[in-house]
Amino acid sequence: MSENASQVDINKKPALQFRLGSIGAALPLTFFVVWAVTTSVLQISSETGLVMGAMIGLTLGLLLCKSRWEDYANGLFAGLAQPVGVIAMVAWFYAGMFSQMLQLGGLVEGLVWIGITTGVTGGLFVSLTYILAAVFSTAVGTGYGTTVAFCTLMYPAGVAVGADPVILFAAILSGAVFGDNLAPVSDTTIVSATTQGADVPGVVRSRFPYSVAAAVPSLLLFAVFGGKGSAFGAEQGVFADIAESVNPIGLTMLIPFAVVLILALTGQHLLTSLTWGIITSVPFILFLDLGSLSDIISFDASSDQVIQGALIDGITGYVNMAILILLIVAAAYIMQLGGTMESITTWVIKWAKASVRRAESAIWSIVALLNSAITINTAAEIAAAPFVKVIGEHYHIHRYRRANMLDAVTSALGYIFPWGAPVILGWSTIINMKETYSWLPVVEPTDVFPFVFHGWLLALIMLVAALTSKGLRFEGKNGEMIKNKE
Numbered sequence: 222m223s224e225n226a227s228q229v230d231i232n233k234k235p236a237l238q239f240r241l242g243s244i245g246a247a248l249p250l251t252f253f254v255v256w257a258v259t260t261s262v263l264q265i266s267s268e269t270g271l272v273m274g275a276m277i278g279l280t281l282g283l284l285l286c287k288s289r290w291e292d293y294a295n296g297l298f299a300g301l302a303q304p305v306g307v308i309a310m311v312a313w314f315y316a317g318m319f320s321q322m323l324q325l326g327g328l329v330e331g332l333v334w335i336g337i338t339t340g341v342t343g344g345l346f347v348s349l350t351y352i353l354a355a356v357f358s359t360a361v362g363t364g365y366g367t368t369v370a371f372c373t374l375m376y377p378a379g380v381a382v383g384a385d386p387v388i389l390f391a392a393i394l395s396g397a398v399f400g401d402n403l404a405p406v407s408d409t410t411i412v413s414a415t416t417q418g419a420d421v422p423g424v425v426r427s428r429f430p431y432s433v434a435a436a437v438p439s440l441l442l443f444a445v446f447g448g449k450g451s452a453f454g455a456e457q458g459v460f461a462d463i464a465e466s467v468n469p470i471g472l473t474m475l476i477p478f479a480v481v482l483i484l485a486l487t488g489q490h491l492l493t494s495l496t497w498g499i500i501t502s503v504p505f506i507l508f509l510d511l512g513s514l515s516d517i518i519s520f521d522a523s524s525d526q527v528i529q530g531a532l533i534d535g536i537t538g539y540v541n542m543a544i545l546i547l548l549i550v551a552a553a554y555i556m557q558l559g560g561t562m563e564s565i566t567t568w569v570i571k572w573a574k575a576s577v578r579r580a581e582s583a584i585w586s587i588v589a590l591l592n593s594a595i596t597i598n599t600a601a602e603i604a605a606a607p608f609v610k611v612i613g614e615h616y617h618i619h620r621y622r623r624a625n626m627l628d629a630v631t632s633a634l635g636y637i638f639p640w641g642a643p644v645i646l647g648w649s650t651i652i653n654m655k656e657t658y659s660w661l662p663v664v665e666p667t668d669v670f671p672f673v674f675h676g677w678l679l680a681l682i683m684l685v686a687a688l689t690s691k692g693l694r695f696e697g698k699n700g701e702m703i704k705n706k707e
Contacts, residue, residue, distance in 0.1 A: 236558040237296055238287040245285040246559020249552040252278035254604055258594040261640060268541035271600050275548035282555055293555075300554030301547050309415040310543040315495040316406035317535030320361040322502040323478060325531045326511045327471025329370040332357050334467040336375055342382040343448025350375045350384075351392040351443050351675075355436070358400020360478040362407040364636065367397040368643050372650040374467070377658050388447040388672055390647060390664045394636045395439055395675035397643060401598075402632035402679065403432045405485040406495065408542065408599050413628035416550075416606035417613070419620040421491045424628075427621040431629060431686075435678040442674045470509055477502040499532075546603050553607035562611050569612050580616045581626065581687035584609050588630040589680070597642050598635025602627060619694040619702050626683055633680035637673045639666035 239245030256274030260266040279297060286293040332353040341349055350371065358367040371393040379389045401407050405425050414424040481498035485491060506512045518530035526533075556562050573579035588605045595601035606627060613623040636643050644666045655661045671677075686692055697703045 237293060237555070239282075239559050240285045240287055243556075243559060243561040243564040246282070246556050247561040248285055249275075249278035249282040249555055250549070250604065250607075252281055253549065253552060254591065254595070257597075257600060257604075261595060261597075264640075264645075266597060266642070268545065268597065268600075271597065272541055272545050272548065275545060275552065279548065279552060279555070282552070296555055296558045297551050300551030303550050303554060305415050305418070306547040306550035309411050309546050310539075312411045312415065312421070312491055312495075313408055313539040313543055314536045315492055315499075316362050316408070316411065317539045318532045319406055319477075319481065319495045319498045319502070319535070320363055320366070321531035321535035321538075322499055322506065322517070323361050323474045324366070325516055326474035326477075326502060326506050327468055328360060328474040328478075329357055329374070329471070330467040331469055331471030331474065333371075333374045333378075334469045334471070337378055337467065338469075343384060344388075344444045344446065345448070346379050346382055347384045347389050347392045347447025348440050348444040350379055350389060351396045351440060354393050354396020355399035356396075358397050358407075359404045360400070360475070362400065362404040362410070364397035364401035364407075364632070365643050365646060367400060368393060368636075368647040369650050371396070372647045373654060376651060377654055377661055380661060383448060385447050385449040386662045386664050387668050388443060388449070390651070390669050391672035391674065392443045392447065394643065394647060394669065394673045395443075398632050398636045398673070398676045398679065399432060399436060401635070402628055403428065405481065405491060407632075408539070409602055409628050409632055411491070412546065412599060412602050412606065413624040413631070416603070417610055417620040417624040417627065419624050422485045422488060422494075424621055424624045426486060428625045428629065430692075431625065431679065431682055434682055435675050439674040439678060446672070470511065473505050473509060474502065474511075476505065542599055545600060549600075549603045550607075556607070562607065565608065566611050566615055570615065573616075577616050577618065577693065578688060578690055580612055581618065581690070581693070582684075584612055584623070584626055585630060585684055585687045588627055589634060592631050592634040593638060598631050601635070602631040605631070617695045617706055619696045620700075621702070622692070622694055626687065629679050629683045633676040633683075637670050637676045637680075639670050641666075644669065 237246065253271070253275045256277070257266065257271055260270055260274070283290060283293050336346070336349050336353055339349060353375070354367050354371050357370070358364050361367070372390070376389060376393065380386050401409050403425060404410055405421050410421060410425065414421045477498045480501045481494045484494035484497060503517065506517065507514065516530055518528065518532045520528055569580065569583050573583060587608050591605045592598060592601040595604065609623050609627045635641050638644065648664065648666050651661070651663050655663060694702045694704060695706045
């Protein structure tokens, strides 16, 4: 990169003027991050609360704006209309509907049936749980849902056959990490791709080697360390109880999942792939009596929620996050108009100079810092995405590479830290299961975090990739992937 190409015009007049300059322009997003961290520490974080934090931040930005407030409002609405937020929002809705259809069809019960009927015990059961959790999370794209489902069904079963409770919980979280990072329908996959201007199928193909590199040693580690528990609980009929709630017929829902995966990886648009996945799942659900038409969609004028069913649940499950991404994209756009992005990029460039390795290390650090502080990983990813894009584009780092760095660190760390939302969710699920199985041990979040092997390995792999430039590809003039900078 030439010396001139590495310079940012810091004298360029921003489109909006703020009190405190670029710091004032950063207030909307900064306030949101502080709000998110504070509510996380106080354990009162929620998606609706995060939306409120973003709204307050944008309002404070208006009060600090020295330009006409009308100009600020127009800038805000221009930010809300950015394609990146709209694309992610619509993709989430389709992904949510598809996810709910697979769950209605009993996919998780089918996978749990495999785990129970194989007869494996100890460490092998833990490894099998990791594999099945990874398959389920990749199919439905929800790490949170995977954590709840497998802590409800596989955790009691595994403890009963001698699996170490801590390692078993870690295996469930690791499987959730795998799918959250790799699934084409995952919310983090969609955000990482759309915010970097990349197509989801291409991103998934490019990150597959990193996922496998973390998965293989994780599988071995779970097998080695997962069998140190004490077998108990079987005499209470735990297997009989769980066996009554699972059915192998749910495995047929792997067919719609395969349809989506094949279409997506062969170049079809994600919405096209998801549409056919939803359509394909309907006859399986109806003809195999896995659910009724009213379970898919129904109308009840006497209910507060007039339209009900799996399809509407898939949409409503993402409404708050859809609003949040629009607001955060708008806050990032305000930062751009106020010159903050330019200032941050200038600072990073002065530190990194012409070193792409330093630039990628800065990207890794920014993503890791935000994910260590904000417990909802998708929210942290949304907040980090603008910085990744600006820094990465300056060094011509390919959009697939930027998306992979953003998503891998987000997915990994989101399921590791004891204060992370999915860890707390899994822990609370296990506590609730103790009401059913009084002998069930409860694993504390502080006990499990060192053993979420897939998460730690994935984060480490991306750090090594940043420090060594392993797998680094640049972007050509027409967006093509090239090995060396032009």
